[in-house]
Amino acid sequence: MAVTLDDLKGNKQLADRTFRGATLMGGTAIAVILGLISWTIASKSSLAFRTEGLSFFTERRWAPADDVFGALSFIYGTAVTALIAVVLAVPVSLGIALFTTHVAPSWLKRPLVAMTDLVAVVPSVVFGLWGIIFLAPKLVPVFTKLSSWSDGIPILGSIFGKASAGRTFMTAGLILALMIIPIITSISREVILTCPPTDSDGALALGATRWEMITGAVLTHSAGGIVGAVMLGLGRAMGETIAAALVIGSSPAITANLFSSGDSLPSVIAFEWGEATSDTKRSALIAMGLTLFLMTLLVNFIANYVVNRAMKRMRGES
């Protein structure tokens, strides 16, 4: 009878507070790790910025032997491959999302969702392996044909220029497109499903065809969320390392020709790390990591903001 009700209460409160503290630690871990990432990466790249200055971002040459470290061609490569990926992936992803929600019979819906999820499960290095050994050699004749067709046409002619090899900006863009299709599809699908049936049924009742119903009711309703999904896909494509590193060709270049080999930020970090023995070179590679971090951070910030705002508005409306 030594334990009184008050004692129990005290114990319980202590236990409760301890538990709360423990969960709080788990939550704070995220903030702490993000802070540590920014701080360590920034401090380690300071050496590169001190020796190169701001020309790090504007210098095209990457010549470790001459101690010239320019990131511009890698930034260009990252942007170009990510853009190709988004341009290719968005129509396909929207097509899949709309097909799943509005065209497919109900028995087909689950297998379709499972299929897109399956693409997400395949490890990126496996896509890279497939791209470098299976896809790249098969793409060379396709690239050659495309460039001979578009030869002489003002803009197309320079975009689809001479194909040097199978490992090009375009190859990397294709593989990245495949890898971001699942994320764009699944978010678009969720957004499209929030479209109130009164809107779509109303459009159909007014005599609209299915496509008119989709453009008139569904897409206008979910435009914001889809833009956010596309931005998230863009962020994913910029940060994806291994698949791009294997198929991009690893020869830094700034050219409009998408059929030329290039290099990107994550890929050069992964490739040159083993040979980076000097402090400056390591620091320059870490500075590239910082650049990549900031680029994806910006894109993801905007994406999260757009998605959240769109989701909130849709919940409020429906």
Added chain:
Amino acid sequence: MTTVLESSTGPAPISPLLTDLTTVSTRRRVKNTVMTTLMGMSVAVVAVVLFLVLATVASKGWSIVASEFPQWFTKDIQLSPRRPGPGMKAAIVGTLVATATATAIAVPLGIAGAVYLNEYGKTSLFARTLRFLSNVMAGVPSIVMGLFIYVFWVVPRGVDGLNGFSGALALACLMLPIVVRSTEEMLRLVPQNLRDASLALGATTSRTTLTVVIPRAASGIISGSLLAVARAAGETAPLIFTIGAAKRTNWNPFSGTNTSLSLQIYANAKESFPTAQERAWGAALTLIIVAFMFTFVARALSGRFAKNSTS
């Protein structure tokens, strides 16, 4: 009655007007058909590409795994990429060790964080900030995670820093936001009246969470964690700088370099020797099977969870 029905279904005098209203102009109908076909084609394109990838990996991988059947899983990796020879045991063990260690770090931490967000923080400014940060962290490129652990953890420890544990730390950073987000989703699905009932019986929030909320959401939480595990098992970039490049089996995460299936695929895919490429396909098949197994179990569990929460 019957006459009325018949007159309404039979050819009525207003039929010209009706047909005018119900038919759709050819241009609109064609556009609709074309667009529907395009949607179907985008599904077909992805299905075909996915099939091609899986079929290539399966056929090329199977030929090496099957022809070297027992040795593939029991022998260490051939030292020279040029020479043929069996063995992927070191990589299989390395993947298991690094992923298991990363899971042991990230899953408890992530579940704790999600419990804080959903049971304590709720809509407070701090909780909203954390939720936002976990979304941001989910978007950090995996290679940056690798660089971070290299600078933060490996460099201070010198050569000994390259081991399974360092790799696991990088993988854990990658898994943490995924676990937090999926667990919070699952906790949110637990009906509020269960919590209220438990609290009304005099239980504290901690007791309610541990004995009512988490058991209810358990299969969902496990399924989300398994998806994070599958993701981590397939990652390469965080391991390049952190785990080293071993060819021998090393069960100890805390000392000695290690390797992983994904690293072996990456290293061998860059080689031009056919023996190395064969080895890459074999490792790819092994890795895909591991990733699919985790995903399959996760799907089965989340299916069960969905049934539980609706009943």
